Amino acid sequence: MLKIENLTVDHGAIRALHAVSFDVAQGQLAAVIGANGAGKTTLLRTLSGLNKATEGHAHWGDHNILHSKPEKLVRQGISHVSEGKSVIPELTVSENLELGSLWRRNRKESAQTKNEVIDLFPRLGERLSQRADTLSGGERQMLAIGRSIMSKPKLLLLDEPSLGLAPLVIEQIFQTIRDLTTAMGLTVILVEQNAMGALKIADIGIVLNLGSIAATGSAAALKDDPAVRAAYLGF
Amino acid sequence: MAISIVLVWRSTRVINFAAGGLALASSFVGASILEKTGSFWIALPLAMVAGAVFSAFIEYFFLRPLLKRSGDKGSEIFLPIIATLGLLGIIKAILSYVYGDEIGYLPPPLSDKGFIVSGESIALSPMRLLILGIVLLLMISLTLIFQRTNLGLSLRASSFAPEISRLAGIRVDLIRTAGWAIAGAAGATAGILQTTNGSGSVSPDSFEFILLLVFGFVAAVIGGIESLVGAVIGGLTLGLILAIILMYVGGSLVFIAAFVILIVVLLVRPQGIIGAKGGRRA
Numbered sequence: 001m002l003k004i005e006n007l008t009v010d011h012g013a014i015r016a017l018h019a020v021s022f023d024v025a026q027g028q029l030a031a032v033i034g035a036n037g038a039g040k041t042t043l044l045r046t047l048s049g050l051n052k053a054t055e056g057h058a059h060w061g062d063h064n065i066l067h068s069k070p071e072k073l074v075r076q077g078i079s080h081v082s083e084g085k086s087v088i089p090e091l092t093v094s095e096n097l098e099l100g101s102l103w104r105r106n107r108k109e110s111a112q113t114k115n116e117v118i119d120l121f122p123r124l125g126e127r128l129s130q131r132a133d134t135l136s137g138g139e140r141q142m143l144a145i146g147r148s149i150m151s152k153p154k155l156l157l158l159d160e161p162s163l164g165l166a167p168l169v170i171e172q173i174f175q176t177i178r179d180l181t182t183a184m185g186l187t188v189i190l191v192e193q194n195a196m197g198a199l200k201i202a203d204i205g206i207v208l209n210l211g212s213i214a215a216t217g218s219a220a221a222l223k224d225d226p227a228v229r230a231a232y233l234g235f
Numbered sequence: 236m237a238i239s240i241v242l243v244w245r246s247t248r249v250i251n252f253a254a255g256g257l258a259l260a261s262s263f264v265g266a267s268i269l270e271k272t273g274s275f276w277i278a279l280p281l282a283m284v285a286g287a288v289f290s291a292f293i294e295y296f297f298l299r300p301l302l303k304r305s306g307d308k309g310s311e312i313f314l315p316i317i318a319t320l321g322l323l324g325i326i327k328a329i330l331s332y333v334y335g336d337e338i339g340y341l342p343p344p345l346s347d348k349g350f351i352v353s354g355e356s357i358a359l360s361p362m363r364l365l366i367l368g369i370v371l372l373l374m375i376s377l378t379l380i381f382q383r384t385n386l387g388l389s390l391r392a393s394s395f396a397p398e399i400s401r402l403a404g405i406r407v408d409l410i411r412t413a414g415w416a417i418a419g420a421a422g423a424t425a426g427i428l429q430t431t432n433g434s435g436s437v438s439p440d441s442f443e444f445i446l447l448l449v450f451g452f453v454a455a456v457i458g459g460i461e462s463l464v465g466a467v468i469g470g471l472t473l474g475l476i477l478a479i480i481l482m483y484v485g486g487s488l489v490f491i492a493a494f495v496i497l498i499v500v501l502l503v504r505p506q507g508i509i510g511a512k513g514g515r516r517a
Contacts, residue, residue, distance in 0.1 A: 091392060
């Protein structure tokens, strides 16, 4: 279980997150929604060790995950797919995938996981030796998620996987995220601008506004909450 | 030397001007070992190890803290350039202090007399052949390391996208130090080969090493700074052109010619001979 208590993060003089607390149970998909600048990305970056927290606690199981380096947290099962199709364009699809499992230092297991990822995303399998910059936006997002799966994560942090994608592709990616969560027993934090799409597949929702929590609850309830609808869903 | 500069660039995106100083220091180590053991074949690998250690030391204790502190993006590009230039001066000063006017001798291990072909001595000597062999071996093994091994993949990934690499679980700091170490070993090889093939001796304020650094840098840019094969081809091309100029025009123009070539290449083909088409895309 992921337990976040009183988390406060500053970027210089600007307070990006203010006393944020919430829990996500094992196997749950949590959607974090909110406008630009609400602190969604900061939240993920702090949980994966890229940003420093000013105050508060965050525990993943028994591990205190604040003040740890990202490369350490990966080894504890936390994988962060950063914003904007986080693949390395100069490397091939195959190399991008292998990168995710290098730290495991187990070629046999890595090859096996790679096959699982290719089964999951057959499109990547057809393009293994191509450079990642030849992929379409949707394929890049699949590659980014695939690389993350290569590290056998337990907690997946996804930052705006729908960004810049066509509506049909967004639907596919969301469906894949839902399927993965259920099939692999992952715990997922999904940060999204596309609030409606995210709440549709999520178990619980967290609404951030200017660095503070504006509402939390089951995704279904948030979807029907008139205040949330007016402010974030646009109807 | 071009290989060494390309290596540091490829693993850390830093242009390493301290490479000349590191090569000089490693050559001194090589000369001392040669003096004690009398064997070139012991001196070369040990000097390479020394080069690797020096280089890793510089990365770990100087460049890493420097880059950590300079958080803002603007200075990130040229801060390391100035820093490595400064380090070049410091290394030379330390060597002068330690060795004073002493000179390290590194005579060629093989004959540098040209082979005799139909009664005439040609430019190709056993020593030159050895140099060619070592450079080719270095290039091939380094290319294999970069393209085929996990270390190589980590090195490339860390240089292109350090943040994504960290999120993928790569210990980027460690990998950078490793990149510098490999480059230091390559630089030491360059220093030793240059000395044995040239004057046969090194001194702390050797002009030969400044030339080595400058020509190495020019060769790296000509060949395409992304590519090891490019570095070697750039080095050979540069060497050939400069040799022709030396023979037909005169020695005084060699230095100028190197920079003219550099500027022409930058104007006509900025990515270098082997450089990849198109820059980075997000």
